[in-house]
Amino acid sequence: LAKRGTAFTNAHCQATLCNPSRSSVLTGLRPSTTGIHGLSPGIRQVERTKDVVTLPQTFTRAGWETFTCGKIYHDGSIPQKDRDSEFKTWGPAPGQSLPDKRFAKLPGNPIRMMDWGAFPEKDEDIADTFTREAVGFIERNKEKPFFLYFAPHDVHPPTIPHPRFVGTTGLGNRADMLSELDWSVGEILKTLERHGLAKNTLVIFSSDNGASPMNENGHLPNGPWRGKKSQLWEGGHREPFIARWPGHIASGTTSDDLVCLVDLPATAAAVAGQKLAEGAAPDSFNLLPILLGQPEAKKRDSLVVMSGKGDLAIRQGSWKYIPDLALANGWDSGPVKPNAPARPGLFDLSKDKGESQNLYKDRPEIAKRMAGLLTNAQSAKSTRPPSSK
Template identity: 40%
Template sequence: FNSSFLLPSTNDRVPTVYLDGHRVLNLDTKDSLFVGSKKYVTSKKHITQYPDGRTNPEAMTYYMGVHGHNNSVTNGIGRIGYMAGGKSALWNDETMTDVFVEKTKAYIKKNKEKPFFLYYAAQDIHVPRTPHPRFHGTTSLGYRGDAMVQFDWAVGEIMNALEENGIAENTIVIFSSDNGPVYNDGYKDGTTVELSSEELDRGHDGSGIYRGGKYQIYEGGTRVPFIVSWPGKIKPGVSDALVNQIDLMGSLADYLNVPLNDNEGIDSRNTMGTFLGTSKSGLPYMIEEAGKGKALRRGNWKYIPDLKRGYGSPKMNKQLYNLAVDPGEQNNVIDEYPEMAKSMAEELDKILNGESIRLNR
């Protein structure tokens, strides 16, 4: 990237400061920033020290942290990891979306006369969910639901900025997510379900008809929203084609006539026609992943091998689903189709031990 304005990590981790390019925004050099073990950061003298949520849980005044989100406490929120110093540079959790939206608008306005690539990585609705007070109460789901509304607002503001600058018609916008939904993922923010252990949180099923959520190999954890907009080129519609985010690199490179070396985008295939809606053909197969677990999609069939217990996911025995008739993965048909399971198990093993999907080797 030619420029960046970002968080050093996810918003539940230290350090809780913005990076503008390679500099910490608003850092006072007399209160230098340190990140590391508790022993390391507490050894730093004459700089700001933050409460440890494990020994001083009362410092977590915004809401309580769980699942290890209880180390350094900043803005009343426990984080993963320890930091010291940098008090003047601390972000305000509740205004974070506003900050990112304004930075995005400014970039669009500045670069509207030339081609650009902009990546907006929203912190919503990742934990800690801290929507601006103006969004509080907009849903019946508390912080989680209100953060969704805030994110929806942010997307609308960015789309409006493209319109206002006269470039909406010829701008490709790709909207997606990194995993399926999750409920309590580190904070007691009003959610009633641990991780994705149940489908419903206060009557709301984040994954809809699909089973499971974040950390799980089921469709609820691996299937994500995916919208491509290009008003000047793409006709509105819905596609059932099998596509994967990993193929954006190979697809856009081919579309822009940028050759990839053999060691670049090794598993990224060209599906640009599908992304643009000119083709209904999706991928013949693809890998699904949750933690260390892998599964194989081949058309409407999905094969899950034996998987060890992982964070947020139970131990699993081999499973086979026909998603054409069972999108919710409720009926394991592995005993009815042993040859299909065997064939897909062999293909999965071949892919995982191969060098490159794109180069077919």
């Protein structure tokens, strides 16, 4: 996919946890605005987002067919009666088309994991089912403009790959499931090719938070970046982001432009030829000019990210500022004593990908500027420059 498109090496989610991250993807609002910081509530269960026009609704209003399957709305937060107002067509999704919640206790894993997408009855058939549904949607709508949000189970526990993928990587079940995910993406791309749709279809591949395991049999899922899911370290919010659109997006290229998943709603509006309503998606930056390689494209200057416990950090250029390192580990942060002084952190990621050299005391002028940027962003009604709608 990357060989036929552009891989963005400086891509991030807005929140290092799945539900608040996807809430930002759907609404174009940062988590500190939505108030969604954890695994609940859903976007239609809070005052700020209960009536906002979402990413799929932008395409629906433009007359496109829309389809989803998999883990998008967290744990069935969209009632059955309201589903059609979000996507025109639904495939299998947790809490939507499934029986009561099922749980799986994995061998050697003391945590009782919720199975977010068990459909059908056998867990190992989930990928086949989701992929078949997505391919079927494309084939039924090949003569129409369509938006497909494919959210496979394969990146989330419990890790139960189909038997034909077991052992394919030599790195364990989770890596085998990622091999299964690669197959699913390939089947969707083959379908576009088979029906002559590839040249007229924008494909974006990404994820909604950093990998949870930090070492799998010698493989480092987050590469050189420190940290993991729920944490403020780079490994918590760095994401893959590959965009392919033959004839529009350059092939086999990389970009270090700063991009974020919260930018997808404004980008979707531009792709669909729709104008964002006044005040809609105020934290979403239109990436389309960047994707198309336009030399005068406006680019994102900074980014605020949130941990799994609601704490914030800010990125600008190569600099990263964390107001209190005691809170950087998200869910894994220990208790903080009341009135304990904060321990700020400042890191130059161009020289320190592991965020191990705290330059807060060495570069006080940069630390002060970054702290001010974060304060201003928290109080701003919109973090999107006016020219990037």
